[in-house]
Amino acid sequence: EVQLVQSGAEVKKPGESLKISCETSGYIFTNSWVAWVRQVPGKGLEWMGLIYPGDSDTTYSPSFRGQVTISADDSIGTAYLQLNSLKASDSAIYYCARLRFTVLVPRSVPYGSFDSWGQGTLVTVSS
Amino acid sequence: EIVLTQSPVTLSLSPGERATLSCRASQSVSMYLAWYQQRPGQAPRLLIYDASNRAAGIPARFSGSGSGTDFSLTISSLEPEDFAVYYCQVRTNWPPGYTFGQGTKLEIK
Numbered sequence: 199e200v201q202l203v204q205s206g207a208e209v210k211k212p213g214e215s216l217k218i219s220c221e222t223s224g225y226i227f228t229n230s231w232v233a234w235v236r237q238v239p240g241k242g243l244e245w246m247g248l249i250y251p252g253d254s255d256t257t258y259s260p261s262f263r264g265q266v267t268i269s270a271d272d273s274i275g276t277a278y279l280q281l282n283s284l285k286a287s288d289s290a291i292y293y294c295a296r297l298r299f300t301v302l303v304p305r306s307v308p309y310g311s312f313d314s315w316g317q318g319t320l321v322t323v324s325s
Numbered sequence: 326e327i328v329l330t331q332s333p334v335t336l337s338l339s340p341g342e343r344a345t346l347s348c349r350a351s352q353s354v355s356m357y358l359a360w361y362q363q364r365p366g367q368a369p370r371l372l373i374y375d376a377s378n379r380a381a382g383i384p385a386r387f388s389g390s391g392s393g394t395d396f397s398l399t400i401s402s403l404e405p406e407d408f409a410v411y412y413c414q415v416r417t418n419w420p421p422g423y424t425f426g427q428g429t430k431l432e433i434k
Contacts, residue, residue: 233423235369243361243369243412243425260420293368300357300375306421311359311414313380315368 200224202232202294202316209322210284218319220277220294227275228252231297233312234268234279238290248297248307249277257307284323291318327351327417329426337434344400346429348413353393357416360389360398363428364409372411373398400431408433 205219220232233248247258251270258266267280277294295312302308328351338344348358360373371380373389376396386401400407413426 242427243363243414245423245425247422257421259422295369298371298374306418307416307423309357309416311371311374311380312361312369313371313374315370318368 200296200314202296202314204292204294204316204319207320207322209324212285212323212325214284214323215280215282216284216321217278217280218292218294218321220279220316222275222277222296225296227270228272231299231308231310232270232277233295233297234266234277235293235295235312236262236290237293237318246279246292251277281321284321286323286325289321289323291320293318326419327354327415327424329413329415329424331411331413331426331429333429334427335430335432337432338403339434340403340405342403344403344407344431346398346411346431348391348396348398348426350394350396350415354415356392358389358391358396359414360387361412361414361425362407362409363412364406369412403431405433407431 201223203221228251231248234246236244246262249256249268251272270277294316296314297310298313299308299310330349332347356376361369363369377389388399410428
């Protein structure tokens with residue numbers, strides 16, 4: 199069974215940094231992309247970026263590029279999302295999700311959908 | 326940039342009724358569209374991928390159709406656990422990535 203288990207809820211102050219983990223199991227970590235998705239409570243889903251752990255290739259949404267860093271440690275099957283210089287507007291639930299790819303596209307992200315999700319990590323940024 | 330527009334924003338129906346949710350893309354996405362269900366307090370769950378394929382473990386009352394720019398998700402007979410928010414999602418060519426619709430809330434009438 200594919201599982202993605204995220205680290206627990208965090209409370210941070212503005213300006214601080216945070217690294218959220220997503221521990222995977224039940225599949226070959228280096229063979230699938232892992233994405234991060236943000237959801238402000240009561241709002242919709244925003245794709246932030248994804249990583250291919252096989253070669254650590256990452257792609258970011260322009261909305262989040264420069265604000266976050268996605269990484270992976272294939273020795274422990276874990277992906278990470280680092281949030282820098284936190285602001286109150288970064289308060290949200292952050293999800294990791296595995297991409298089930300349908301069609302590979304050279305030098306770009308594949309066509310696909312997100313077939314397994316972590317439980318979400320609630321981040322609260324408040325002074 | 327592809328924009329997904331879901332309609333209606335809110336759909337009020339009773340258990341046992343048929344639900345039809347719509348997702349329209351601002352440009353053709355061929356058949357590469359997915360649908361998700363999100364219940365309160367839970368992570369999204371993949372229902373349909375590539376427009377019409379049910380994901381593993383998804384009941385047969387869920388079906389997807391469409392291609393190009395117009396897609397629909399149909400729930401043939403609503404169960405109490407189906408009342409949730411539904412999102413559509415596609416891959417975008419430029420900028421390269423993925424985008425979601427704004428969601429349709431399916432509520433009990």
